[in-house]
Amino acid sequence: MNRTTLSLIAGVTALAAVTGFAAVSSPDTGTTDEPARAAAHLPVERTSLLCPQPSTSDLAETTYTSFTPPTEGAEKEGKAELRPATRKPGKAVLKPKDPGKPAAGEASGAEAPALIGTAEGRFAPGWTVQQTTEVVAGTGRGLQGVTCTAADTEFWFPGTSTAADRTDYVHLTNPDDSAAVVDIELYGKDGALKTTVGEGITVQPHSAEPVLLSTLTDEKQTDVTVHVVVRSGRVGAAVQALDDQLGGDWLPASADPSGTMVLPGIPKDATAVRLVAFTPRDADVDLKLRLASPTGEITPAGNETLHVKGGMTTAVDLGDITRGEAGSLLLTAPDGSVPVVAAVRVLRGKGENQESAFIPATRPVGTRATAVENTAKGTTLSVTAPEGTAEIKVTASPGTEGGTPASKTYTVKSGTTQIIEAPVPSGAKGSYALTIESESDAPVYASRTLSTTTGGVPFFTVQPLPDDRGTVAVPEANEDLSVLQE
Template identity: 25%
Template sequence: MSSLLSDPRIRLGACVLAIAVVGGLAVVTNPKQPNVEPQAAQAPTRSIVNRTALACPAPAAGGKQTSVVSGVAPALPAGTPVAKGDEAPLSISPLATTADPLGSLLVRGKIGSSPAATKPQVLSIRGTGPLAAGAVGTSTAIATSGVNSGMASAPCQLPGSDFWFVGGSTAPDRRDVLTLTNLDSINAAVNVTIYSNKGRLDVPSARGLVIPARSTYELFLDQVARSQKDLALHIVSTGGRVAPALRDYATKADKTPAGVDWIGPTIAPSTKVFVPAAAPGPGQRKLVMANPSDLQATISLTVNGPNGPFKPAGLETVRLPAGAVSTIDLTKVLHGDASGISLVSDQPVTASLRMIDKSGSDFASISATEGLTGPAYLVLPAHQQPAILQVTAPGKASSVKIDLRDAAGKSLQSRAVDVIAGSTTQIAFKAQSAPTYLTVEQTRGTVVAGVTLMPDPKSDDTPQVAAWPLSTSLVFRAQLGAQPDVRAALR
């Protein structure tokens, strides 16, 4: 050994090796801190998706209502890689393996729908082949009276293992139900952690829930967390995958129905949170925030309005106790303007916004979402009032390209839109008697976006309030490894 070390070349190699080892350990033990500031999105990572499985929720039976699921395999940007093979149809069908399809997506760019049903049921959009890439769907139910009055509409959900919801309640004027759909052929096991304005609740009966294969399980929140004004839920699957949705019923003081809708999943708690698309017009706007951490959160709140960002007087800084959920009324702050909400916190938080029409007869919620890093697709149901796309640039000036197409794939409205730094820009889409689909592609900067539907306060029709967030298509989401993780859609 001593003779080897006496060789200068050997000693030099050993030194180089030692430096490399130390350097490697430094990389592992001293990683760079993540940058949570908004950044201009880079060119999206494109993944080949050749299977899809989406769960489309449905309200409970009651009153005179119709429900429909519409889906599309959207037109993709030129050069987007897709799976090889024939364009086998994607089916819109009930959960049972023996059920016949109720509708199909036959051709890319053309919308397919299930027949309007008076007895709603959870449906799925599933299939393999080239049409799976980018496929999206929306479940919509409309009732003119009864407990389901108004419009309840939500995007079909990709199954997963970890979800957050903010904005639930078991107050006397609310009746909320968590639905857990298992599209797979094996059972799933789920734990639900519940937070309230009093902190994290001890709810053993919400843990170890078993959701049988190809079925939907309902957890009535008032049975596990009675008389809680504000709630946040953390759903974690310990085996299998689920697609959760939070069905929300509201009543007025005289016990008459005040609408039903879905509270969508929000992003995981973060120190930077963006809630898009506060609908313009009259009515209440309530921000619900959750702090699941063990420390009090100090939150800086910014409104991204049409004329730029501002700090609302008296609400520039909000303190949220550890483990707590709280609501802030932003009705007067927003002045009826289309707006986004930016939250910067010293502890990870998440949020959603509840929007109620002027008459108090219908409502919708929209949850915090991530900035777009590639094209986002959304199927819009038929609507009697103009729908409003709202694009917010929470940081620097940004731009997007939008394209609205009819059921046959014909472009109805296409344009490029610049968004001033810190502001929200709105684009109106005319009322449509049939479903359409929207593409929003971020081209510069960081943007968050959503579409809202708020009725004309002068109309005598049954109010139809809805909100749909926009998120980057799975085809363009950055993957954690060399291969895309699409296991949620493979079972």
């Protein structure tokens, strides 16, 4: 065996040892016709999250909370931190000390920057960061919460607006060492809106760029779908939707276009629900609407279907569809043939004391999902199982300042939405994390609502809880030395 062959073998062996992505085993000529074995699921070794600039209000008070759920097989060493998204990173806003224990940081006023977070080793699997801002007055006053997200190359945001009473920003954050180039497309009730500067937006390395939607087009429309497409590089994206009278919140990206969508956790005291849907296909579609209530699925009277025209944004007011009971909206295209994205805007309160939040279509909980910054009185956990009865385990972590973890197991009946009385850590001090784990094959969808009352206004924010992607499937690999021979 020559030197080149030996070097290649050494390189392959070292790569497997470092990444943990493949296991090298002895060849077995007697098993070449056997089917491939199922991939192992191993903890991820690095996670990157992006938090948008929280507010331009001098009255803003922002809390960041970080949590990594304990994960079997995770590395013993590692670190995590959140730093400003600038070319010359400043002091870390937050540095968690141990997995299984939440950590918190704070910021005040309009100068708080966007943040770039990285977690390595034992902190990486399922690392979750929540950014929550309270603004007591002015446009968008209320509770604005967002789960910091990973960078990607495409995002859909149905539910935005360019109307005169709305101030909506698309926040773009670039975590990488090279510039990203982004296109922002807008679609209204009659199709694509003519934009002036929506193409070729450059986001510099390690920086953030808030883009005001009303500066991209002269058209004023109540319901707009935003499509963010990254030409080169990658970015994190989120929409901050602020209303002059109805408060505001963050609108996370909808799940990828699909023929079946679940929008979980409409609060029981919602006074108005507005559904916005869009299909990128040229074909029209009649969506079937159902509400998963605590007692089962209900077809909303007068809103059995929603006709969505291809390439056009469609909206409908569903009123107080929940009628005093929490629910989740289920949307289905016939045969799943036409993919759609969707979101709802939810209002609570009456008259001048109204506040708004958004719930997009979301991915299922999958193996595990995490919600952070919970408190015993201000947290509501909503879970729905649209395809079959499901079992879930919910674990409350210690608080940011102490406490003992607690767990409970729940059954969610098929076609229902349940408000879970989540466990509370004994002796909890500060906020804590809630981790949801699927214990059955039936998919579950979940959201968490944070709420408080300020000056008679019911401040609230809703975050969907998709799978935290804390593990990665790693196929088994067998050694094949023939590829190394000359």
